[in-house]
Amino acid sequence: xxxxxxxxxxxxxxxxxxxxxxxxxxxxxxxxxxxxxxxxxxxxxxxxxxxxxxxxxxxxxxxxxxxxxxxxxxxxxxxxxxxxxxxxxxxxxxxxxxxxxxxxxxxxxxxxxxxxxxxxxxxxxxxxxxxxxxxxxxxxxxxxxxxxxxxxxxxxxxxxxxxxxxxxxxxxxxxxxxxxxxxxxxxxxxxxxxxxxxxxxxxxxxxxxx
Numbered sequence: 001x002x003x004x005x006x007x008x009x010x011x012x013x014x015x016x017x018x019x020x021x022x023x024x025x026x027x028x029x030x031x032x033x034x035x036x037x038x039x040x041x042x043x044x045x046x047x048x049x050x051x052x053x054x055x056x057x058x059x060x061x062x063x064x065x066x067x068x069x070x071x072x073x074x075x076x077x078x079x080x081x082x083x084x085x086x087x088x089x090x091x092x093x094x095x096x097x098x099x100x101x102x103x104x105x106x107x108x109x110x111x112x113x114x115x116x117x118x119x120x121x122x123x124x125x126x127x128x129x130x131x132x133x134x135x136x137x138x139x140x141x142x143x144x145x146x147x148x149x150x151x152x153x154x155x156x157x158x159x160x161x162x163x164x165x166x167x168x169x170x171x172x173x174x175x176x177x178x179x180x181x182x183x184x185x186x187x188x189x190x191x192x193x194x195x196x197x198x199x200x201x202x203x204x205x206x207x208x209x210x
Contacts (some may be wrong), residue, residue: 058082064096064103064128068119071130072107076117084110091117097145100164102188103128104144109135116141120204122188131193134209142209143182143195149207151178158206164194171200179210 059066069080072091084090094106094116105119117135121128134141143149151158157175161168164187174180184196186204193204 062127064098064105064121065093067121067128067130068103068105068107068133072105072117072119072133075133076109076135078109080107084108086110097186099185100187100189102186102193104186106141106144114138118144120186120193122193124188131204136209140209143185143204143207145182145185145195148179148181148210149195149197150210151176151180151202151206152208153206158202160197160200160202162200164196164201165189168201174199174202180207182207 059069069091073080076091078089078091080091082092084092089110091107091109094108096103096105101123103121105121107117107119109115109117114137115135116138117133118141119133120131122131123129141147151174153176155176157173159170160172160174162171163169164185166189180197180199180202182195182197185194185201187194187196187201194201195204195207196202
């Protein structure tokens with residue numbers, strides 16, 4: 001008897017591009033499903049991201065620098081950055097002077113002319129607070145330790161005391177326009193900063209740049 005042979009069905013051959021598209025679609029469908037099925041991995045990723053963010057912080061919390069930054073930013077209109085690009089004006093730390101419950105934080109503005117700003121801060125109730133700021137050329141910022149300052153009390157004189165406090169004994173009174181050399185400070189007492197010159201302590205409010 002003659003043998004019957006059935007023809008094998010031909011398997012259609014798909015072009016290579018179709019297989020690539022199918023693989024991409026499969027990955028796109030599987031990835032969201034895995035994300036939903038394994039929440040533990042998602043939580044770990046969030047925690048890791050938070051750790052990286054905190055590791056990049058350069059300004060200690062509750063420090064003279066942290067208190068000074070917002071005030072100096074408001075005065076200058078510049079933003080603080082740990083690393084200013086040469087072509088962009090911004091604020092960066094230059095130095096600081098820490099005294100008795102008070103500090104002067106010096107910022108570079110990275111702007112034409114090389115101006116700097118001093119942010120004055122004080123500590124009260126365990127926290128640092130911003131008091132004020134002055135800006136000028138690096139050699140003209142004052143009051144700061146090691147710099148000259150001018151007494152500013154138009155038509156009067158400023159008391160110099162034997163200690164940085166309103167309770168201190170008045171040892172002399174310096175007239176408006178007198179130039180003094182700051183050799184100590186800052187200190188904070190009685191809601192104000194104090195600086196020391198050769199005769200004694202003077203209130204910050206009575207001193208300006210020469």
